[in-house]
Amino acid sequence: MFISAEKFFTGARRVLSTGRGLLTLMLFPPICEVCGREAKKTICEECLMGIEVFPFAYCPQCYKKLTEEEVFRGRPRCHKEEQAILYSPLDFQERTVREIIHTLKYQGGRGHAERLMALIEAGMREELPQIVGKEGVIIPVPMHFVKKIRRGYNQAELFAEKLGKNYGAPIIKQFLKKVRETRPQAELLNREERLMNMVGAISGQEKYKGMIAGKTAIIVDDVYTTGATMRECVKELKKAGAKKVILFSIARSRS
Numbered sequence: 001m002f003i004s005a006e007k008f009f010t011g012a013r014r015v016l017s018t019g020r021g022l023l024t025l026m027l028f029p030p031i032c033e034v035c036g037r038e039a040k041k042t043i044c045e046e047c048l049m050g051i052e053v054f055p056f057a058y059c060p061q062c063y064k065k066l067t068e069e070e071v072f073r074g075r076p077r078c079h080k081e082e083q084a085i086l087y088s089p090l091d092f093q094e095r096t097v098r099e100i101i102h103t104l105k106y107q108g109g110r111g112h113a114e115r116l117m118a119l120i121e122a123g124m125r126e127e128l129p130q131i132v133g134k135e136g137v138i139i140p141v142p143m144h145f146v147k148k149i150r151r152g153y154n155q156a157e158l159f160a161e162k163l164g165k166n167y168g169a170p171i172i173k174q175f176l177k178k179v180r181e182t183r184p185q186a187e188l189l190n191r192e193e194r195l196m197n198m199v200g201a202i203s204g205q206e207k208y209k210g211m212i213a214g215k216t217a218i219i220v221d222d223v224y225t226t227g228a229t230m231r232e233c234v235k236e237l238k239k240a241g242a243k244k245v246i247l248f249s250i251a252r253s254r255s
C-alpha cells in the first residue's frame, strides 16, 4: 500500500506535535491566572465563583442606586440630563474580574466572555428578562474596523451575542459605527478630556434606524468608566427614535 509523501509528513507532524503538547502539559500543568493554583481552565472554578454580581440599576453619572420608579421611567432623577440608566454587574476593582477582562482584551479567549456572561445571568435571573423585555434590541458598542481586524473580534459583540441569543432579542451590529479612531480612553486623565475625545466618533447609520424606532435599546460594552463612549451611543439611538435606552456594561471601574 502506498502513502503519499505529503500524507506521511502530515501524519508524522501530527504525532510529533501531539507528543510535544503532552510533554508541555506534563512539565507545565495549566495554572489559574488569578490564584496560581493548578486548574483545568485558565481561571479556576473557585476564583470564578468568588465573583460578586450586583444586579442593580445605577445613575450613569453618580452611580446612585435607582428606585423602581426611576427604572420604570428609564432616567435618573438625580441627573436629569442623563437619558439612560446603567446596569454594571461586576466590579472592575475585583482582581478576578480585572484579570478576565484583561485576558479577553489582549490575549483573546472567547470562552472567558461566555463564562462571565453565564455568571452574570445566574446573578441576574430575575432582572435580565425584564431588562431585555419584549421590545429590546441589543446594540454592541462599536469598535473601529482597523482595530477589530487587529484584535480579531470586538469583545462588546461577544457579550451582546450571548445576551441576544439567551433572551431572544435581535442584535443590531450595523447601526452604530465608530467613524474615527480615538485615543485610548485609559491614556486620558480627566473626565472632560474623555468626553471630548469621543465627541462625533460614533455615528448611527440611516438605513438601520427603522430597526431602532420605538424599541428599548440595550447598549452593551465591557468596562464602564466615565461613560463617554456610551453617551455618544445614547445620542445616536435617541436620534433614531429609541423609546428607552439602557446601558449594560459588564463591569464598572468606579463604585
Ligand SMILES: [Zn+2]
Pocket (backbone or CB within 6 Å): 032, 033, 034, 035, 036, 037, 043, 044, 045, 046, 047, 048
Ligand atoms: Zn483561581
Ligand SMILES: [Zn+2]
Pocket (backbone or CB within 6 Å): 059, 060, 061, 062, 063, 064, 076, 078, 079
Ligand atoms: Zn445621578
